[in-house]
Amino acid sequence: MSTEDNNIQNQHVNEADAEIELSEEGLNELRQVRRDKLKKLQDMGRNPFLVETWDVKNYSKDIKDNFDAMDGQEVTCAGRIMAKRQMGKASFIDIQDKQGRIQCYIRQDAITPEEYEIFLTYDIGDIVGIVGDVFRTKHGEISIKVHELKLLSKSLQILPNKFHGLKDQDIRYRQRYVDLIMNPEVRETFILRSKMIKEIKKFLEGRDFLEVDTPVLTTIAGGANARPFVTHHNTLDLDMKLRISNELYLKRLIVGGFDRVYEMGKMFRNEGMDRNHNPEFTSMELYQAYGNMEDMMDITENMIATVAQNVLGTMQIEYQGKKFDLTPPWQRLSMQDAVKKWVGEDFDLITTDEEAREVAKKHHLEDVEKMTRGHVICALFEEYCEEYLEGPVFITGHPVEVSPLAKRDPKDPRITRRFEAYINTWEIANAFSELNDPIDQYQRFKEQQEQLESGDDEAHPMDEDFVNALEVGLPPTGGLGIGVDRVIILLTNSPSIRDIILFPTMKPL
Template sequence: MNNGENNLNELLLIRREKLENLRSIGRDPFLVEKYHITNHSAEIKANFEELEGKEVSIAGRIMTKRGHGKASFADIQDGEGRIQIFAKVDIVGEEDYELFSTYDIGDIIGVKGEVFKTKMGEISVKATEILLLTKSLQILPEKFHGLKDQDLRYRQRYVDLIMNPEVKETFLKRNKIIKGIRRFLDDRGYIEVETPILTTVAGGAAAKPFLTHHNTLDLDMQLRIANELYLKRLIVGGFDKVYEMGKMFRNEGISIKHNPEYTSIELYAAYEDYEYMMELTENIVAYCAEEVNGTTKVNFQGVEIDFKPPWRRVSMHDLVEEKTGIDFYAFESDEEARKVAKERLNLEIDKNMTKGHIVNLAFEELCEKDLIQPTFVLHHPVEVSPLAKRNPDNPHITNRFEAFANTWEIANAFSELNDPIDQKERFEEQLRQRELGDEEAHPMDEDFINALEVGLPPTGGLGIGVDRLIMLLTNSASIRDIIFFPTMKPLENK
């Protein structure tokens, strides 16, 4: 063990000794159950003229201490910010002042006192009473360097929030965005609902689910990868406008824009289509941008993105043809399309790929990286859209769109397929793809087919990746920066 570790262990022991001393004199802070607060730091500063000379009661964590002898200053941090307190021995009394002098950075205290302004002009509270509410037995990061280690920040978010005020601000913005989405939809007649997280068929998307087992039923189950199929069942049942915002789970990789557990919203409206959903998408995002930033323009990592409607609309096929000069649908056979894609575009082509698969792959590999400003990419191939309605003028494509910004997909929507015969055939094709090795192919859902046979009205559906949207609107480079407790590999026991 090096000297630094020895010193740290010694400091931690000193804090525990201080706690024991407090307990020995009947001042155990952990016996305090409640403390009456009359004001918070930001409120006192904002209303100084009204509160000057009046008694307030505040509470917070000690972040700095200075002074010695018979007078001391400390900054305490509460839920709204920081404020300075001034303690003087002849006001708080010798015993309490002596105890206060032993309190550490990180301790939580309650303070009663008079609001005043120091000679330096700083709004402060002149303490008449100081009570230790919680003894901190750990040591906060050093003042000037703070908590900078990214991995440690995510693992110990509680310390991150204490030491980095901008982190708390990001999560307050997250809360405003989520409330804004709900308000936008509630005001337009949508009903918020809840659907199962534990399912026997994880459908509604192309993704690999997490597996679990229900012991009592002796039943293998899965965590949902999407809530689409249950929400459409509710449309069948007579709810015309529904949405659900909540956690989805996908057993996939982790990256700056992927977390296995993430927040998404899906919404469905009877008697509407994908055109309606495009308008709804751009207006939801613009509304949230205004709500949290006061403008539709955001600066994301040095790039200005303007979410003001209307957004650009372009078909996937046109983007691919524009980028490559190749019209894959013009080829007479899938085999010819595969050959051209491999030889001219150097794409990794599977022997079972159709022209539609190739168009989608070319788009993902060659076109997505150019989509910086908000863009609706339309008319995905039917092969990669098993739940979307076919375009009536071209049965090879669907009335579907994905919304992109900063090269990221942030939304996915379509006119919902409500033909039960077509839907079953597409599920069967997905099963064939699964047998050929595609682990993300959509499973068969017989009950959903039954629901469609009961009758799903013409319906538009939309899914928005809430976490990615929050990243863009808060200028957060990693999804871990906007999830309180992102998925992390446990540290090995030492």
């Protein structure tokens, strides 16, 4: 390669390389220039939007990782132009494919003068197909010497310039397609997400769980205490709801004879939005006949630890500067002991609802008059204890009043055989020894229905068909729900749930 060829790399003549912020008027002019270029190509009979296919055989990282074997070999690639450096009769472009970027060297005498002149009109953002030979430049960069070049798609928009990048968080979420182009680490996060979901499924399938699908549209939004989204089915003239949980359908399958089932999918809750909450989110629930709460603990800690080990290569993770050891077994702590530890109230000594309400007033809880002893314990825990749960830790002993689907603890019928798992003060899992007593279940549904009719729009509605299923007979069963998004936030060290959902819910502009 000549000295002139090496100097090409220092020439920057594309509008996206400018170190200035363009005005909207300037951007509109550049967009028009691109449309004019497209029109010229179409008039020449070279409309890129009529191209249907390109036989991609090679990718950037594979070429770089296997350079010794591929040096001098012909490769066929495709990608988006991310940088363009030209001078005279030769140019360099960087193309970006699914694996990363690779430099391509284009000489006029290698693709004909006519083709080279057309190539000079290509813009950053255009998608091209190339055929060329692998080589290493005098500067040591693995590159492709192009002898065939084709425009596969014309970009009519202006990508953010490389110096300022795409930093505006709101635009990144709204235009994820641009975010993925400009920020390689974002793409890596979603690749990790996919790998983690595969590992969860692999773990469960290794334990003989069957993956199933249950309804997303329902007439009764049960399985959790949350406000549903409501829609209307025109043909049936029937109000329907998007599911807030898939629990009750999965339990019906256990009744029907499937001993181990799970489903991962979207749930919908018409609630607030923050760094840990999106109205549409991914959850996984599983149910194991003849299992109990301890079996669910074993699955939870081993599943998350295995995912971390197999995807990240370690069970020691770091999240936003804090370190966590996911190695099983995890700590166990009862909700009542947590309240005693961090609030200073011993509910072994507080046995009546009246006494509990006085404690609630002392600690400035709201709506005290409607509370029972169990409600007060839970409210104190949520208000004053969760912030200390760095974890990983299992919180057990939830009051029966806040656990309408969990089996009572035979040692203390005021609490249930339930746990919630916490890491970084976040609840990431919820599990029960499932309530299978239809009489008890009906009574709890009835109490929840009364709360619903009294204005608590997050109370659990009556589901008589589910009670009927329990009357048919649900074997002793362990059930587990895991907030998949929250686990992925932690394992990818992402600041917000919006960073691990490709298209998070956004208010229209």
